[in-house]
Amino acid sequence: MFSKLAVCVLLISTVYSAKQQNGQQGGPQGPPPPPFLQNVTDAARQAFFTIVSNENLTITEIDSQTATWASTYGVSDIYNEFQTNQTALETAIQKNITSVISNLSSVESSLETIFNNKDQTRSAINASISTLIQSNPIEVQVLLQLRNPMPPQGGPQGGFGGQQGGNLHRQ
Numbered sequence: 001m002f003s004k005l006a007v008c009v010l011l012i013s014t015v016y017s018a019k020q021q022n023g024q025q026g027g028p029q030g031p032p033p034p035p036f037l038q039n040v041t042d043a044a045r046q047a048f049f050t051i052v053s054n055e056n057l058t059i060t061e062i063d064s065q066t067a068t069w070a071s072t073y074g075v076s077d078i079y080n081e082f083q084t085n086q087t088a089l090e091t092a093i094q095k096n097i098t099s100v101i102s103n104l105s106s107v108e109s110s111l112e113t114i115f116n117n118k119d120q121t122r123s124a125i126n127a128s129i130s131t132l133i134q135s136n137p138i139e140v141q142v143l144l145q146l147r148n149p150m151p152p153q154g155g156p157q158g159g160f161g162g163q164q165g166g167n168l169h170r171q
C-alpha cells in the first residue's frame, strides 16, 4: 500500500544526502521532501532516513517503522495524510494505465484507418493524427513509437528516399 513512499522517499533521501555533501540548500531537481519532514528536528530527520535507507528492510517493515517514527516525533497526522494521498495517487495512476490499455486497440484501429487511406496528402494524414492526439495523446504516442521503433532524436537521417522509403508518412 505504501510502497510508493519507500521508493519516493529513497529518492529524496539520496538527493538530500547528496545535497548535504555538496553543502547545497535544495534545488529545482528532485521531488520535494514529504511535508512531515518539514518541521522536525535534524535528529528526527536523520532517524527517518536511517529507516528508509536501510536496504535490509522490507517495504512492510519500512512502513511500520516510519509509522512508529512519525508517532515518536508527533507528526502522525500529517504522515497519515501524506500516505493517504500517496495511495490515492497510486490508485489514480493505476486507473489511467488500465484506461490507456483498454483504449489502445481502438486507437490503433483509428491509426490504421488513417494510414491505410492512400488517397490523401501527408498533411491530411497529419491533421487526422493531430485530431486523434487531442483525444488520446498517450495512446497515439505509444502506438507511433511501436510503429516506428527508431530513436526519435538524431535528426532527419536519410530524408526522402532514406531507409524508411514507403513509410514516409509515418511519424
Ligand SMILES: *[C@@H]1O[C@H](CO)[C@@H](O)[C@H](O)[C@H]1NC(C)=O
Pocket (backbone or CB within 6 Å): 035, 036, 038, 039, 078
Ligand atoms: C511548519 O511550520 C511552519 C511555521 O510554523 C508552518 O507554517 C507550516 O505549516 C508547518 N508545516 C507543517 C508541514 O507542519
Ligand SMILES: *[C@@H]1O[C@H](CO)[C@@H](O)[C@H](O)[C@H]1NC(C)=O
Pocket (backbone or CB within 6 Å): 054, 055, 056
Ligand atoms: C544489512 O545486512 C547486512 C548483511 O546481514 C549487514 O552486514 C548490514 O550491516 C545490514 N545493514 C543494516 C543497515 O542493518
Ligand SMILES: *[C@@H]1O[C@H](CO)[C@@H](O)[C@H](O)[C@H]1NC(C)=O
Pocket (backbone or CB within 6 Å): 035, 078, 079, 081, 082, 085
Ligand atoms: C494531500 O492532498 C491534499 C489535496 O490534494 C492536499 O491539500 C494536502 O496538502 C496533501 N497532504 C499531504 C500531507 O501531502
Ligand SMILES: *[C@@H]1O[C@H](CO)[C@@H](O)[C@H](O)[C@H]1NC(C)=O
Pocket (backbone or CB within 6 Å): 089, 092, 093, 096
Ligand atoms: C490521468 O489521466 C488524465 C488524463 O488522461 C490526467 O489528466 C491525469 O493527470 C492522470 N492522472 C495521473 C495520476 O497520472
Ligand SMILES: *[C@@H]1O[C@H](CO)[C@@H](O)[C@H](O)[C@H]1NC(C)=O
Pocket (backbone or CB within 6 Å): 096, 097, 099, 100, 103, 135, 136, 137, 138
Ligand atoms: C481513453 O479514451 C477515452 C476516449 O477517447 C479518453 O477520454 C480517455 O482520456 C482515454 N484514457 C486515457 C487514460 O487517456
Ligand SMILES: *[C@@H]1O[C@H](CO)[C@@H](O)[C@H](O)[C@H]1NC(C)=O
Pocket (backbone or CB within 6 Å): 122, 123, 126
Ligand atoms: C506534420 O506535422 C509535423 C509536426 O506537427 C510537422 O513538423 C510536419 O511538417 C507536418 N508534415 C506535413 C506534411 O504537414
